Amino acid sequence: MLAERLEDEPDTARDAPAPAASVRSLSKSFKGVRVLEDVSFDVAEGEALVLLGASGSGKTTILRVIAGLERPDTGNVVLHGRDVTELPARERGVGVIFQSYALFPRMTVEQNVGYGLRIRGRKRRERREKVESLLELVHLLDQRKKLPSQLSGGQQQRVAIARTLAYEPQMLLFDEPFGALDAQIRVRLRREIRALLRDINVPALFITHDQEEALELGDRIAVLHQGHLEQIGTPQEVYNRPETEYVATFLGAANLLLGVVARDNRVELGTVAVEAGAEAARFHVGQPVKLVFRPEDVRVSRPGGELPADCNPLANGVVEEKHFVGAYERLNIRLDLVARAPRPGEPPLYEISETPERRLGVPVIITRTKSEASAKPLRVGERVTLCLTTFRVLPNFPLASERGGRVLDTQK
Amino acid sequence: MSTAISAMRHVRGFDPTKPFGLGMVILLMLPLVLLPLASIFIFGTSSGLRSFWAALTAPDAVFALKLSVVTSFYATLFNVLFGLLAAYVLSRYTFFGRTAIIVTISLPTAIPTAVAGFALLLLWGKYGMIGRFISEDHQLMFTPYAIILANIFVTFPLAFGVLMSVFETMDKSLEEASATIGATRWQTFWHVTLPSLRGAIVTGALLTFARAIGEFGSTILVSGNLAGSTQTAPLYIFAKFNEGQVEAANAVAIILALFSFAIFSILFFARDWIEGK
């Protein structure tokens, strides 16, 4: 019986695809300052994971720990099923593309790319063939004799990539690969790299603080904030279903309205109540929450005008400002949400902005596509009614880390 | 500074600062630097090249020049090798007492060379703290080895300083990249670190050599100043001058001056090559 079980187990383990890399509860302090706190994630075979976070959030530190350039205080790094936490960088077989590319300045492009094979003592002919095919892959065959200083930033980056591919790394780590390049080239290069990664099928970890880059590059995105993982998921999940206020505001623009969960899965926002369905069902009645929605998830019409059927009515408001922003139109709308006095024990429900003109209500920002804007033109000062196509109800604390230890739970 | 200069461009009319300032600089430089140097050459060749050549090829003069070159060479070799080691260890590892070691290594720069020579004598001399335990036949002082030792003592901070500053400002990601590619420490040092140090090694070596070949204060104390045996070129100049043989002194002085010119020119004009540009 026991023998049977023992035999069975490896089989089931084989069924689930083992992650190419996994990081298990990494923690790291520098001189007593916590830089990483209990960070865990997996990177699947062939997957591109993007670590997204503000400056100083610990992205580079994670990358250096995976590469073996930094030792974690606690936690493990597992590459293809092997715990490499104690291995020195050179034995990990990980390819790092440094932010500065770190090409060897006195070696030619060819020598840079061939370095990994040279130190492994490969034959000259084998080296030449490999280098040639890699330079062809990154379209640099005609630059092979140049020194790195004679190349453009984008070319240097491709040399750096080819240099790591030469020794067939288990994983590629990119630290802000486009940071040093100007905006137009960035967009082109990240598409090129994405295509290249699909070809070679090597798992990759990208680091960036640019949300647009993250959304485009990543199969999944991990949002990091001050050493904590806030959320990890596909670009769609992270953008459309942010789990914390920090994630919602860090990835793209978001409107946040403070409210309280009321009966029948409604969220009370001052004097109006929004039908929130399953979103509200996750909370207790009376729990302070935030209604979070993206500017593009709002539909507007004149009062009495028709709104799409599957759109959740929000409130009425006044168009205060109108901007033409190229591809779309941006409206600043002041909702007639008047705060009611908080019930005993409730937090104040609104910061009522009482400007000198004593305007009441809550400003939100919405965007409309060009076609929508020209089909239903709106003037400044006009009264409108708003509804939401998609929104989130989030607990009233911005970070995932703050959830722990609170009595209020979101799971109910 | 640049704003001051561009501001001056807008001033119309005659600006006396330039001719006046330049004149002052040249006037000061003449008696301080140029004339003394020129006089060596003028005096050296005043009684004809033949007597200059005779003075230069005198056995003691040739020996003194050779001894200077050889001892300086060994001091330079030592400084480069151990300077590299010291700078590598002190810049790549952090440990207790690191700063203290750096300060100690650099200290001889601030010590008068005569004091340095004297200190070496007190340590290694026949009755010195260590020297008294060494047998008569293996005494270090008053031999060419003492000259090398004194040269190293005086010049090591120069080479170390040049190498250390390059180590500390070097882009660490190059070495890290090499490590992630799979290189051992030694491979990284050989293929990545050392090529970046080429300029610093050449500069450090030249500075050491230039300083060592002219070293006087410490050498005169530890060498014994025996003509044809432990007398270096600067000591020869001093000795001949004291004996009133100004021409003999001068011939060697010219060679030393030419050495310095050559080294200075390399440092100054070949900088781009040294830095690998």
Ligand SMILES: Nc1ncnc2c1ncn2[C@@H]1O[C@H](COP(=O)(O)OP(=O)(O)OP(=O)(O)O)[C@@H](O)[C@H]1O
């Ligand atoms: N070697 C170190 N010694 C001390 N503190 C460090 C060290 N490396 C990183 N830190 C600190 O750790 C924190 C996280 O650094 P890290 O480089 O990982 O941030 P990052 O997310 O990559 O930021 P950026 O986007 O600016 O590159 C920072 O506050 C930084 O000051």
Ligand SMILES: [Mg+2]
């Ligand atoms: Mg960073």
